[in-house]
Structure formats: structure tokens, C-alpha cells
Amino acid sequence: xxxxxxxxxxxxxxxxxxxxxxPDGTLQVVGYGVAPCRGVKQGQVVDMExxxxxxxxxxxxxxxxxxxxxxxxxxxVTGEHIxxxxxxxxxxxxxxxxxxxxxxxxxxxxxxxxxxxxxxRELLHxxxxxxxxxxxxxxxxxxxxxxxxxxAEGTLITGGMTFLQNLRRCVERAGLEVQAMALEPYxxxxxxxxxxxxxxxxxxxxxxxxxxxxxIFHEGGLAFSSAVPVGGNxxxxxxxxxxxxxxxxxxxxxxxxxxxxxxxxxPETERVSYREMGTHEERxxxxxxxxxxxxxxxxxxxxxxxxxxxxxxxxxxxxxGVVLTGGGSCLxxxxxxxxxxxxxxxxxxxxxxxxxxxxxxxxxxxxxxxAVGLAIYGAQILLDTHETIAPAHLWKQFVQTVKRWFRxxx
Ligand SMILES: Nc1ncnc2c1ncn2[C@@H]1O[C@H](COP(=O)(O)OP(=O)(O)OP(=O)(O)O)[C@@H](O)[C@H]1O
Ligand SMILES: [Mg+2]
Numbered sequence: 443x444x445x446x447x448x449x450x451x452x453x454x455x456x457x458x459x460x461x462x463x464x465p466d467g468t469l470q471v472v473g474y475g476v477a478p479c480r481g482v483k484q485g486q487v488v489d490m491e492x493x494x495x496x497x498x499x500x501x502x503x504x505x506x507x508x509x510x511x512x513x514x515x516x517x518x519v520t521g522e523h524i525x526x527x528x529x530x531x532x533x534x535x536x537x538x539x540x541x542x543x544x545x546x547x548x549x550x551x552x553x554x555x556x557x558x559x560x561x562x563r564e565l566l567h568x569x570x571x572x573x574x575x576x577x578x579x580x581x582x583x584x585x586x587x588x589x590x591x592x593x594a595e596g597t598l599i600t601g602g603m604t605f606l607q608n609l610r611r612c613v614e615r616a617g618l619e620v621q622a623m624a625l626e627p628y629x630x631x632x633x634x635x636x637x638x639x640x641x642x643x644x645x646x647x648x649x650x651x652x653x654x655x656x657x658i659f660h661e662g663g664l665a666f667s668s669a670v671p672v673g674g675n676x677x678x679x680x681x682x683x684x685x686x687x688x689x690x691x692x693x694x695x696x697x698x699x700x701x702x703x704x705x706x707x708x709p710e711t712e713r714v715s716y717r718e719m720g721t722h723e724e725r726x727x728x729x730x731x732x733x734x735x736x737x738x739x740x741x742x743x744x745x746x747x748x749x750x751x752x753x754x755x756x757x758x759x760x761x762x763g764v765v766l767t768g769g770g771s772c773l774x775x776x777x778x779x780x781x782x783x784x785x786x787x788x789x790x791x792x793x794x795x796x797x798x799x800x801x802x803x804x805x806x807x808x809x810x811x812x813a814v815g816l817a818i819y820g821a822q823i824l825l826d827t828h829e830t831i832a833p834a835h836l837w838k839q840f841v842q843t844v845k846r847w848f849r850x851x852x
Contacts, residue, residue, distance in 0.1 A: 445472060447504070448629070448816025449515040449618075451482050451493060451609065453652030453675065454769070457813035458500040458515070459805070460508055461796075463821050468798030472510055474805060474813070475503025484652040484671045485521025485626075487608040490615070497616035514619040516820040518812050519566065519609060520626040520655050523602030526667045529554050532593045542575075542584045542592060550594045563600045566623060570596040571663035582662070597664055599625050622823060627657035628664050629815030632822075634767050634792030634808075635659060644762035646792070647747045648811065649770025651675040654743050656750045658760070666754035670746040674770030677701075677739045684735050685727065688717040696732070697773070703740040704775040705733040740773065744783040763788030769809035 446469065447460040456479045461469040477500040481493030501512050531553035535546060555568055573581040574593040584592060606623065613620050631646040640659040648655040650673045658666040681701075682693035700714050712729040751757050764784050766776055771791050780789035793806050794814035805814065 445510060445512060445514075446817050446820040447501075447512050447515045448518070448813045448818075448820065449497065449501070449613065450518045450626070450629075450810075450813040450816060451479065451497065451612070452650055452812070453480075453483055453673065454650070455479055455809075456493075456496040456500040457810055458497075458504040458512070459810070459813040459817050460504045460510060460512055461817045461821070464798075466798070467821070469796055469817060469821055470799050471796070471802060471805075473504040473506070473508030474802070475500040475505075475507070477503070481612075482609075482652075485519060485523070485669065486605055487612055490608070490612055493612045494615045497613060497618070501616065501618065512618065514621040515613060516622045516624060516816045516823075517609060517613055517620050518626040518629055518816050519601055519606060519623050520650075520653055520669050521602075521605060522669050522671055523605045524566070524625065524667060524669060525563075525600050526664075527557065527598045527600070528596075528665075529557070529598055530593060530595050531556075532591060534591055535589050540588045540590055542587050542589050544585065546592060547585065550592060554594055554596055555598065557598065559600060562603050564603045564606050565598060566601045566606070567599040567625060567628070567664075568596060569599065569628075569664050570594050571661055571665065580661070597666075599628075599664075599667065622820065624816055624819045625657075625664075625667055626812045627655035627667055627669075629819050630655065630767050630792075630794075630811040631657055631659055631664070631765075631815065632818045633794035633796075633811045633815035634765055637662070639762035639765070642761040643756070643759040645747075645751050645760050645764045645787075647744070647764060647766050647771075648768035649673055649743060649766065649776075650768045651770070654747055654768070654770070656747050658751065658754055658756050660756060660759055665756055666751075668750040668753070670743065670750060672739075672743050672746060673768070674773070676743075677736055677770070677773070680735050680739050681732070685716060685725070685732070686719040688719055688722055692716060697736065700729055700732060701736050702733045702774045703737055703779040705730050705737045707775050707778070708733045736773070737779065740770075740776065740779055741783065743770070744780055748783055760787055763790070765790055765792040767792040767794075767808040767811040769807075771808045 450457045458475045460472040477496040479496035481489035573584045575589040630648045643660045646657045654670040656668045713726045794811040
């Protein structure tokens with residue numbers, strides 16, 4: 443059995459999502475596991491031991507649920523160290539038949555990657571958005587077509603080498619092989635956006651615990667990506683500090699129970715009770731006041747995200763609007779606040795979906811968009827090679843296939 447497993451190592455939790463690819467290319471859920479983790483902050487490993495333990499825990503849960511052995515994983519990466527570069531490259535095909543071969547595509551990809559990367563940067567993805575054959579744009583796979591001039595447009599995603607190495611080391615210390623690394627908002631987009639949205643232009647904003655990832659999909663592919671170093675944990679922290687709560691867990695609980703991204707949506711008469719820091723005495727504040735603190739930070743997060751979208755130069759191409767995902771988007775009224783911040787753009791909350799298969803209820807939540815998307819990404823790697831994989835003994839071959847794909851895609 444060939445497993446394709448996404449491993450999302452987030453600021454608040456590690457989620458392991460194991461699937462099996464069916465002969466028709468769809469994914470069937472095998473098992474999943476979630477473990478709280480405080481070892482990674484904004485995409486950067488800050489406590490290796492804790493991260494390794496959380497990975498082992500989540501993977502163990504998924505293995506037990508599915509009665510399988512997970513060997514390799516597709517790992518998500520994010521953080522301010524991620525950069526995207528728009529590129530175009532062109533080759534000429536002079537052979538008499540002008541037929542585009544795999545070698546031509548490899549040559550073109552290689553051309554696209556010819557940029558000077560500082561020694562501390564690593565190329566993570568080469569995402570080709572479209573090919574242009576003799577001036578005709580919008581070609582997705584030119585293999586076998588006839589062309590004299592073949593042009594590719596795409597995005598190079600790079601990451602800070604140290605950040606990526608530390609993440610890899612955590613996964614390896616947990617006894618797993620890193621089959622591939624993928625940009626988290628890209629993965630979240632694969633799980634929450636429809637192909638139509640990705641085609642006509644959409645922004646994906648993943649509000650996590652420590653980071654808010656921003657990505658723009660246009661003409662079917664990733665056109666821009668960025669990360670804002672603020673997330674839902676900052677909202678919790680504001681509540682904790684402003685009201686001098688007895689402990690941070692209480693702030694998290696109150697946020698879940700009484701929080702709203704729009705204070706005006708909360709009845710004026712309601713009150714929230716909590717224990718105060720130091721005295722542990724019970725205090726009561728108007729729920730409106732409580733949610734005003736939350737709204738202020740949520741608004742700031744979305745405004746930061748909008749600034750990133752504007753910086754991309756693609757803000758006016760977002761015909762499908764904005765899709766909010768990640769645990770932070772579960773706060774009531776977040777989509778409504780989004781509509782205020784993004785003006786005329788449509789805004790919706792995106793929960794993960796698995797094409798052709800049902801996701802367990804527990805995973806149908808925005809917080810699991812990245813883990814689900816990482817598995818979808820892993821499956822795309824397989825589809826791209828057009829190889830059919832048989833069970834167990836061909837595992838090694840699968841790993842080779844993935845490695846080959848990744849070498850080609852670097
Ligand atoms: N129902 C909810 N209401 C309000 N906030 C929520 C809810 N569920 C989750 N959150 C918030 O979502 C955040 C965690 O989101 P998520 O699980 O997507 O983060 P992560 O992937 O661990 O972190 P990151 O992506 O930043 O590395 C926390 O701040 C949490 O308080
Ligand atoms: Mg996340």
C-alpha cells in the first residue's frame with residue numbers, strides 16, 4: 443500500500459494526515475493524528491525536542507488509526523524567510539519536427555531556475571503557471587505539441603536554508619523521511635480552493651496560531667506568497683494581558699466561547715466572567731468590551747494581509763475574492779470582518795476538502811487545511827510522473843520517483 447502523508451508542523455499543533463492513493467488518482471483517508479506543539483514559532487524551530495516528540499505523537503496516532511507504518515512525509519514550510527520570485531524563460535526548438543519533448547521541458551525549467559541564489563537560500567518550488575507556444579498563452583502541458591519558441595512563466599519559491607534544515611532535522615529525528623517540502627499556503631490552497639477560483643484569481647489567507655500566510659492563485663497556479671508574523675495566538679495574548687486573566691489557557695477558552703471578530707454583533711447586555719491574575723477573584727466585563735479587544739487584533743491581521751496582497755500588484759486580479767482558512771478563521775464573524783477590510787471582494791471561510799473522498803468530520807475544519815493540502819500535493823507529485831505504484835515492495839521505487847520529480851522540480 444502506498445501512503446501519501448501530509449505533516450503540518452504548526453505553531454500550535456502538529457497534524458499528520460495519512461492517505462492512500464487509489465488507482466483512479468483519488469485519495470482515501472487512512473488515519474490522522476494531532477498533537478499540541480510549542481516547538482515551532484512562525485515557521486521556525488525553537489525547541490527541537492518538543493517538536494520531535496509532537497511529530498512522533500501525531501504520526502503514532504495516525505499509524506494506529508490506520509494500522510499502517512508511515513515512512514515518508516510531505517512537510518509544510520512557512521515563515522517570513524519564504525520569498526517568491528516571478529520568472530519567465532524561453533527556449534527555441536530547432537529540430538525539424540518541432541515536437542516538444544520532456545528534455546525540452548527540463549531544459550526550460552532549468553532556464554527558469556537560472557537566478558543567482560545567495561548561499562543561505564534554498565529553492566523550494568519551481569511552479570510553472572503556464573507555457574506560451576509561439577505567442578499562444580494558457581498552455582498547461584505542451585508535451586508532444588509543435589513549437590518553435592517555447593516560453594514558461596512561473597514562480598520560484600525560496601526559503602532560508604537554516605530554517606528548512608532545522609525542520610528537516612526534526613522530522614528525521616522523529617524517524618521519518620522527508621519526501622518533499624511544500625509551502626504551507628500553497629498546500630492550504632490546494633485543499634480549500636476550487637479549480638475555478640484558482641483560475642480566475644483568488645487570495646488565500648491562512649490565519650494560524652503564530653503566522654498568517656498569504657497566497658494568490660491566478661491562472662491556475664500560485665502567483666504570490668508571503669507571511670505575516672501575527673496570528674490567532676496574538677488575539678489570545680491580547681485578551682490575556684488586557685483583562686489580566688489568571689492564566690493563558692483561560693484566555694484561549696474565553697476566546698473560543700465568547701469571542702467574535704465583530705464586537706457590534708455581540709448583545710450589549712451580555713457579560714463575561716473570568717478569574718483575575720494574582721487575586722484569582724472573579725471579575726465580570728461586558729462581552730462587547732471583551733470582543734472589542736479581539737476585533738482590533740483580528741482587523742489588524744487582515745489589514746496586514748491586505749497590505750501584502752496590494753504589495754503583490756495582483757490585488758485587482760482577485761475576481762474570486764478572498765478565502766480565509768486556518769484555525770484563526772474559526773472565530774465567529776471573521777468572514778464579515780473580512781468583507782469590511784477587503785471592500786468589494788467576496789470573502790468566504792474555506793474548510794479542507796478531499797476530491798472524490800469524504801474527510802472525517804474532525805478534519806473538516808480550517809485548522810487542518812494545510813495537512814490535507816500537503817497530502818494532495820504529495821499525490822500530485824505521483825500523478826505528475828504518470829506512474830502506477832504497487833504495494834510494499836515498490837515503496838523504494840516510489841521514493842525514487844518522488845526524488846526524481848523533486849530534482850526535476852527544483
Ligand atoms: N473555534 C475557534 N475560535 C477562535 N479561534 C480559534 C478557534 N479554533 C482555533 N482557533 C485559533 O486558531 C489558532 C491556531 O490555528 P492553526 O491550528 O491553524 O495554527 P497552526 O497551524 O498551529 O499555526 P501556524 O500556521 O501559525 O504555524 C489559535 O490561535 C487558536 O486560538
Ligand atoms: Mg498552520
